[in-house]
């Protein structure tokens with residue numbers, strides 16, 4: 001951290017600094033604090049500053065001194081108690097919930113029921129209204145609007161890590177992924193015992209809990225062969241980084257490395273398997289206007305893998321829309337939106353406003369967190385623009 005040149009390149013790309021204008025929110029500012037005060041000086045102000053980071057990776061990507069800022073910040077967070085800092089209890093509960101992800105299905109049912117009862121009575125700017133809207137009947141298009149499920153095998157097929165949100169909160173994503181690959185007669189199989197990838201624990205600096213989940217998943221995935229398809233961008237990025245969690249344990253580092261080397265991202269695998277077909281008779285004016293939102297976890301990787309745009313273009317029926325200043329963060333950042341709801345909402349609302357000026361029909365992404373953030377952002381302005389996972393969009397009858 002002492003090698004920071006104070007050049008400020010990290011500040012120019014930081015979504016939090018863009019909103020707050022506070023130097024302490026830049027990577028440069030945080031590194032300076034770590035260097036001059038050290039972790040032993042950690043206070044609630046210190047924790048507040050470090051929790052105001054999306055861990056988006058934008059600063060690490062542009063750093064002129066190649067500082068591994070992401071790892072520095074994760075390590076800084078390990079010294080903070082999980083029960084202090086802004087909205088600590090909410091973050092703690094959210095992480096606990098991910099220890100028992102099947103309970104998310106109960107939340108979906110409860111959320112849907114409460115949304116029906118309270119949906120129209122809550123004030124427009126109510127945070128509860130936005131959260132309940134996530135569980136409304138049509139946050140994503142229904143399974144009936146897809147081509148059909150087909151080709152799903154129970155015990156064998158391509159190993160698939162769908163992520164907790166898709167498995168328990170948004171089963172339409174599961175249906176569309178299965179249906180997409182059934183076009184190539186590739187059945188998808190999710191081993192029941194897979195648990196949360198552990199990204200939220202890692203981001204909170206709780207490496208012990210993150211390793212516990214990683215060990216469980218590695219043991220299960222080792223019992224399978226071939227590629228491991230991951231349909232959530234954030235889970236993909238974290239599974240790829242499993243070996244980093246075991247830096248001091250050669251045995252587990254080797255095992256996690258083998259599993260990580262088999263992990264493939266959804267859009268790249270769609271390309272490899274030539275799943276997407278091209279429509280020959282699409283008319284320009286009838287093309288669906290789609291804004292593709294790049295998940296930060298893929299965009300800022302050293303080797304970006306996201307081929308979603310190519311897949312969407314390949315359909316021939318989609319017109320892709322782009323922001324003049326390029327892709328931007330949505331402000332969700334895993335538990336960032338719980339720790340820093342005001343900053344998170346400001347980042348989100350600014351992006352939503354700018355994207356709506358492009359007049360999209362659909363906003364599409366591959367990260368469950370981004371999709372939830374988009375859904376809330378569009379609900380906040382009563383927009384009827386649809387929010388779809390890449391698999392859902394590619395599976396729509398009017399797309400291909």
Ligand code: SF4
Pocket residue numbers: 010013014015016017025026027052053054055056057058059060
């Ligand atoms: S990780 Fe993202 S939010 Fe955090 S300091 Fe770097 S650019 Fe800013």
Ligand code: SF4
Pocket residue numbers: 003004005006007008009010011027028031062063064065066067069
């Ligand atoms: S980009 Fe890197 S070297 Fe430059 S100020 Fe930021 S952290 Fe320091």
